[in-house]
Amino acid sequence: MAGPHLWLRAEVKPSEHRTALTPEACKELIGLGFKISVESSTDPSTKRCYTDEDYKAAGCEIVETGSWPTAPKDAYIVGLKELPEDTSPLEHTHIYFGHCYKGQGGWKELLARFRAGGGKLLDLEFLTDATGPPPRSAFGYMAGYTGAFVGLDVWCHRQLKTEGAYPSIDAYPNEEVLFKYIKPRIQDATAGAGGAPRVLVMGALGRCGRGACDFLVNAGIPEANILRWDLEETKKGGPFPELLDVDIFVNCIYLAKPIPPFITREMLDQDSRRLSVVVDVSCDTTNPHNPIPFADKNTTFTEPTFQITPSGGAVVDVVTIDHLPTLLPKESSDRFAADLLPTIKGLAQQEGHPVWGRALELFHKKMEEAQTA
Numbered sequence: 001m002a003g004p005h006l007w008l009r010a011e012v013k014p015s016e017h018r019t020a021l022t023p024e025a026c027k028e029l030i031g032l033g034f035k036i037s038v039e040s041s042t043d044p045s046t047k048r049c050y051t052d053e054d055y056k057a058a059g060c061e062i063v064e065t066g067s068w069p070t071a072p073k074d075a076y077i078v079g080l081k082e083l084p085e086d087t088s089p090l091e092h093t094h095i096y097f098g099h100c101y102k103g104q105g106g107w108k109e110l111l112a113r114f115r116a117g118g119g120k121l122l123d124l125e126f127l128t129d130a131t132g133p134p135p136r137s138a139f140g141y142m143a144g145y146t147g148a149f150v151g152l153d154v155w156c157h158r159q160l161k162t163e164g165a166y167p168s169i170d171a172y173p174n175e176e177v178l179f180k181y182i183k184p185r186i187q188d189a190t191a192g193a194g195g196a197p198r199v200l201v202m203g204a205l206g207r208c209g210r211g212a213c214d215f216l217v218n219a220g221i222p223e224a225n226i227l228r229w230d231l232e233e234t235k236k237g238g239p240f241p242e243l244l245d246v247d248i249f250v251n252c253i254y255l256a257k258p259i260p261p262f263i264t265r266e267m268l269d270q271d272s273r274r275l276s277v278v279v280d281v282s283c284d285t286t287n288p289h290n291p292i293p294f295a296d297k298n299t300t301f302t303e304p305t306f307q308i309t310p311s312g313g314a315v316v317d318v319v320t321i322d323h324l325p326t327l328l329p330k331e332s333s334d335r336f337a338a339d340l341l342p343t344i345k346g347l348a349q350q351e352g353h354p355v356w357g358r359a360l361e362l363f364h365k366k367m368e369e370a371q372t373a
């Protein structure tokens, strides 16, 4: 019997170059009997980090961009981000980040499209595996990794006294290119500043936190300048004056319950402050218990920072980008696809795979909620 048919759709969200299925993953799945159709992706603003040719060489069928509505009804439509904005009924089973299970704007409308078409959503954000972390964890590591990069780069920008605000950023083809850019900059900035920056990573034992620390090490920041804080260091309760004594603060915690702030806006007014860059990877910008209360709006690749101007002191640049892994789409996709692959293989199980079974149960629960909300 033929294996499952996966249809990898082209992304439509601007600046999204990641993919849930790499050519390497596809090759392995095809070897197991899967059929894989891949929508051509050539628009520069959404171009997949792997080319159509890469997928063709892996044995995939290349199909027209955006043609998934016409895919055979038994095909799983695989993607990462939003579907094109539309009201048409959804007839297929979709695997992607639907962003509609936590009451987000438009959640009822999206689920209504599934109801109208008889389709289903197996949401990547909510895959739960009894034996390990959910596949989404892969993006956490790369969020911390690229967040630490942006923090260092902003610090360099200020040290090198480059004119104007920190400019827009864009995805790098791979981390080799990124390091070729940042390493000489760190050297120059460090020479100008009289030493390497001190960086405090909060939540250093988590996925984002480990990524942030690994980036700092790979970028050549001396171990003594990397302060790794997690629950043990914050158990006395904030705010923490120690945060004023580092150059860059990278917040990577998972905010599971209300906690006192780590740092307040008033603290930035202190004359003795060293802190000049805050990267809030956690991005709890609208959470009433946000432990960095002044990091209260999201920044973007186009405008990566906003500034706080304390009384009498130098400005503090704040970074709150909520899609950081997109900066290194290839490495992010490789990690994500490798983590997702065992679960994707489970689609072939005739008796049903527990991860997908739970995802389907959740979908039905949310459909009920949407009807009564």
Ligand SMILES: NC(=O)c1ccc[n+]([C@@H]2O[C@H](COP(=O)([O-])OP(=O)(O)OC[C@H]3O[C@@H](n4cnc5c(N)ncnc54)[C@H](O)[C@@H]3O)[C@@H](O)[C@H]2O)c1
Residues within 6 Å of the ligand: 137, 139, 140, 141, 143, 202, 203, 204, 205, 206, 207, 208, 209, 229, 230, 231, 232, 234, 252, 253, 254, 255, 256, 259, 280, 281, 282, 283, 321, 322, 323, 324, 325
């Ligand atoms: N900006 C982005 O692009 C992006 C991408 C992915 C994830 N995230 C966000 O990053 C956050 C962290 O995700 P994760 O996967 O790394 O979580 P995680 O659970 O793997 O790690 C969180 C860490 O924070 C620590 N922590 C929690 N409360 C703390 C406290 N009060 N003091 C000190 N340490 C504390 C935990 O002990 C843990 O080590 C989440 O909010 C997630 O949504 C952001």
